[in-house]
Amino acid sequence: MLRASALALVVLVAAPASAQLAGRVTLSGPIPKLAARPVNADAAICGRTDRPSPSLVLSKDKGLANAVVWLEGAKGLAPPKGPFRLDQKSCLFSPYVQVVSKGAPVVFLNSDAVLHNVHAATAASALIFNKAIPIKGQTFTETFSETGIVRVKCDIHTWMTAWIFVSDTTYAAVTDAEGRYAFPGVPPGTYRLKAWHELFGEKSQPVTVPPSGAARADVLLSLLDG
Numbered sequence: 091m092l093r094a095s096a097l098a099l100v101v102l103v104a105a106p107a108s109a110q111l112a113g114r115v116t117l118s119g120p121i122p123k124l125a126a127r128p129v130n131a132d133a134a135i136c137g138r139t140d141r142p143s144p145s146l147v148l149s150k151d152k153g154l155a156n157a158v159v160w161l162e163g164a165k166g167l168a169p170p171k172g173p174f175r176l177d178q179k180s181c182l183f184s185p186y187v188q189v190v191s192k193g194a195p196v197v198f199l200n201s202d203a204v205l206h207n208v209h210a211a212t213a214a215s216a217l218i219f220n221k222a223i224p225i226k227g228q229t230f231t232e233t234f235s236e237t238g239i240v241r242v243k244c245d246i247h248t249w250m251t252a253w254i255f256v257s258d259t260t261y262a263a264v265t266d267a268e269g270r271y272a273f274p275g276v277p278p279g280t281y282r283l284k285a286w287h288e289l290f291g292e293k294s295q296p297v298t299v300p301p302s303g304a305a306r307a308d309v310l311l312s313l314l315d316g
């Protein structure tokens with residue numbers, strides 16, 4: 091018995107202290123009204139119906155989907171190695187917002203029988219790359235060497251947009267349909283929790299993570315933040 095207890099103690103000591111940090115991003119204040127995006131090219135493949143704006147996805151209680159949440163400067167678990175993937179399918183980018191790791195391969199794919207391109211730029215509109223991808227099933231691979239927001243669009247089909255957040259930490263995520271995020275395995279400490287959304291800009295708040303258990307941090311975004 092004594093031996094088993096000693097072994098359990100060793101295992102407990104060996105595991106690094108960490109806790110889960112989780113919460114929700116919600117919209118406060120007025121809900122912006124966004125116009126649909128006209129489909130004005132390649133109607134035979136892309137259809138003739140206007141596409142609803144992808145920029146605002148809210149749950150019934152104003153949970154904000156497609157926000158990026160990250161813990162600035164957090165060490166601990168290594169970021170995922172990828173490969174990550176951005177598809178162009180049915181004349182839309184999928185996924186609309188994603189987190190990729192700095193320096194990791196990102197595979198761009200055309201699943202449509204129509205010419206698309208991928209035009210990637212920084213939030214300040216500096217060109218990162220612009221590549222045509224004309225053939226159905228064609229791919230190319232890129233890596234991103236700077237952290238931060240990347241704006242992606244197809245110049246041929248102006249309604250097609252997407253966002254990539256390049257992260258150097260594993261503690262970065264896109265909020266789900268209810269606005270939720272969760273980071274397991276965060277080392278204890280005080281950090282800045284940052285949240286970004288294409289309509290509401292970036293917000294930062296301090297958060298303290300205990301050595302074990304769970305911490306919660308909710309974020310309110312509004313038009314005033316953008």
Ligand SMILES: [Cu+2]
Binds near residue numbers: 206250
């Ligand atoms: Cu396109």
